[in-house]
Amino acid sequence: MTAIEAVTFDYWNTLVYELRGHLRGRRLEAWSGLLEEAGFAHERLQLEAVYDAAWDAYVTSWRANQQFRSAEAAEHCVEQLGFEVPPDVRAALVEAFGRAGEEAELHLAEGTEDCLRTLKGAGIKLGIICDVGFTSSTMLRDHLIRHGVLPLFDHWSFSDEVGAYKPAAAIFEHALDGLGGPVPERVAHVGDLRRTDVAGALAMGMVAVRYTGINDDDSQAEPEAQHVVAHHSEVPGVLGVISS
Incomplete structure (x- = not known):
């Protein structure tokens, strides 16, 4: 297995979720x-x-x-x-x-912080690649601050700031550049949607990890990721990362 140098995460229904509606x-x-x-x-x-x-x-x-x-x-x-x-x-x-998003109740997905700390402890750089909806990237980052995990990330790429949505190469390239320019084969992207997260990562030559813990995307059968996990605790293991 190729050694992973960086991992990027989708935001909605991967790192964070809201109760429906x-x-x-x-x-x-x-x-x-x-x-x-x-x-x-x-x-x-x-x-x-x-x-x-x-x-x-x-x-x-x-x-x-x-x-x-x-x-x-x-x-x-x-x-x-x-x-x-x-x-x-x-x-x-x-x-x-x-x-409306400022004081909203947004929840951290179970196991997220432990996963991030395990990856960080192994020397892995961490990023966010997020398609922003009606809540701005500034507010979304504020929620990560409240949950105490934003400082764990080395870089973030939010669509309202980058000017592109996944699966466009531009937002993935922005993330890779911000993480120091690792070769895509040594970077994994974790997200829930096949059309944006999986397809975008695969097109870049990155390792795709589809996270099903909140949303098991059945909107289309393909593409499928190299790894499918139901809990964030599984992410380090499938990527061959051993905590120090």
Whole structure:
């Protein structure tokens, strides 16, 4: 087995997860309160439809590797409300949409910290390669700080800062450069999605590890990773890393 020099991790449903619908609910509650305060009658189902349409627009852009950030999603929602809101209300809605992730309850996947410390203790460099949705990279890193693990990473590549989503080579190249330029064959990428994490890593010549502990991606049969793990405790072993 080729010696591994660096390991990159996907963020959502690999390092961190939310309880289903948590962030969506926070944004809808914030908007409902702001609209009610401003005197705009609305139905919860209407807001849900507006939000879901914005998410569909994001997914389309994500698949096309075209950036669709939080502010754009919020503006998309405002345009779909079906009524005009004054500039101050519009600004408040956009701000609330973006800030919903600040105090959200995001959970570290079981075994993550021990895995990271084992790899770090073996001299492995660590990185993050993350496709950002409606919560900015700054907020996502803040959550890792709160969980006490951000200092374990040597570099990170978030799509809203790099300007590319996985599986595009650009975001993987950004990660490799930031980790000191190791040859791809000596770098592993751990993530849950076949289309982005597995396909992107394999195309770069990296070792792909598909993590199924939170989301066992059955959206497509291929590609498959060289290794499939259900718990982070398995990662060092499948990569041949022995803790010091």
